[in-house]
Amino acid sequence: MYESYYQLDEPPFGSTPDPRFLYRSxxxxxxxxxxxxxxxxxxxxxxxxxxxxxxxxxxxxxxxxxxxxxxxxxxxxxxxxxxxxxxxxxxxxxxxxxxxxxxxxxxxxxxxxxxxxxxxxxxxxxxxxxxxxxxxxxxxxxxxxxxxxxxxxxxxxxxxxxxxxxxxxxxxxxxxxxxxxxxxxxxMRPLQAREINEYIRFRLRTAGMRNGRLEFTPEAQRAIYDYSAGIPRLINQVCDRVLIRGCLEKKTRISGDMVEAGVMELQGPAPRWLSGDVREASGE
Ligand SMILES: Nc1ncnc2c1ncn2[C@@H]1O[C@H](COP(=O)(O)OP(=O)(O)O)[C@@H](O)[C@H]1O
Ligand SMILES: [Mg+2]
Structure with a gap:
């Protein structure tokens, strides 16, 4: 969906247990x-x-x-x-x-x-x-x-x-x-708050991100931790959702507010824009 906009080779926040994506927390x-x-x-x-x-x-x-x-x-x-x-x-x-x-x-x-x-x-x-x-x-x-x-x-x-x-x-x-x-x-212990950013960066790098184009602010990292309690599957869910929106809004700096909006969406009914043509919006 947003891979081409963020110059990634593959989806960074998939839900499969792929060993290549293992971040050693x-x-x-x-x-x-x-x-x-x-x-x-x-x-x-x-x-x-x-x-x-x-x-x-x-x-x-x-x-x-x-x-x-x-x-x-x-x-x-x-x-x-x-x-x-x-x-x-x-x-x-x-x-x-x-x-x-x-x-x-x-x-x-x-x-x-x-x-x-x-x-x-x-x-x-x-x-x-x-x-x-x-x-x-x-x-x-x-x-x-x-x-x-x-x-x-x-x-x-x-x-x-x-x-x-x-x-x-x-x-x-x-x-x-x-x-x-x-x-x-x-x-097993979940990720600690201070590991969230490294986890995200690791998964982005594994998915092919070579430039530092995408950034999660400290507030965004905190909001991700608050939502996920360090559980990787939940981190993936929220990051995925936030990046879809980030791509639609042409943002490379992900703020705490954007994460909070993403969390609200995950907790509520599916938003209308998700069913719209995201591909078109992302310029794919
Ligand atoms: N250390 C980790 N590094 C990167 N991704 C992880 C890590 N731990 C879990 N994940 C991701 O979280 C998701 C859930 O992991 P999974 O192994 O299926 O959990 P469980 O078997 O405990 O339910 C998968 O997408 C997986 O890639
Ligand atoms: Mg399992």
């Missing part, structure tokens, strides 16, 4: 360090929690992207499943052709696969996103799965990623055996 660095410690230290189980839109999936994808030569990863995104279905999804994502879907056969197949990966010095990892939706009995079976080990070390690492409810679930007494396996649940 203090909170995100902590999360990356936790995952590295757990996986390479073969801790067996990890749990990463945080509010919706804080960057959990982005952090995990960026980690896998950076270390993929030495990782063998199965990503499970569908968590409303029973354990057999979960096993099937895991095997499929490991690239195994599942011929027999009986639980015993799937477990045997997984075990041989893990032994092979261990021999190849690959780290096998199962990442379960939106894990707050897992049924307690599925979590319990996952714990048993992580028992697969050689005399010397674990064959499999499992990373649970989910909303803060996941932390509450794991604190339940009935799941204490699983909880004891986890070296502390890491609750």
């Amino acid at each position: 203090q909170g995100h660095r902590e999360a990356l360090a936790y995952v590295a410690y757990g996986l390479f230290g073969k801790k067996g189980f990890l749990a990463l929690t945080g509010e919706v839109g804080i960057g959990k999936t982005t952090v995990i994808r960026a980690f896998v992207h950076a270390f993929h030569p030495c990782l063998e990863v199965a990503f499970v995104l569908n968590t409303n499943v029973n354990f057999e279905e979960m096993l099937y999804l895991i095997l499929q994502d490991f690239g195994i052709d599942v011929k027999n879907t009986s639980k015993v056969m799937m477990l045997t197949t997984l075990n041989s696969f893990l032994i092979q990966k261990f021999a190849d010095q690959q780290n096998a990892v199962i990442i379960i996103d939106e894990a707050q939706n897992l049924a307690p009995d599925v979590l319990e079976e996952l714990r048993l799965l992580s028992n697969l080990e050689t005399d010397r070390q674990k064959l499999l690492q499992i990373v649970l990623v989910g909303q803060p409810e996941l932390g509450q679930m794991l604190a339940k007494r009935s799941l204490r055996q699983l909880r004891q396996r986890i070296p502390g649940v890491l609750e």
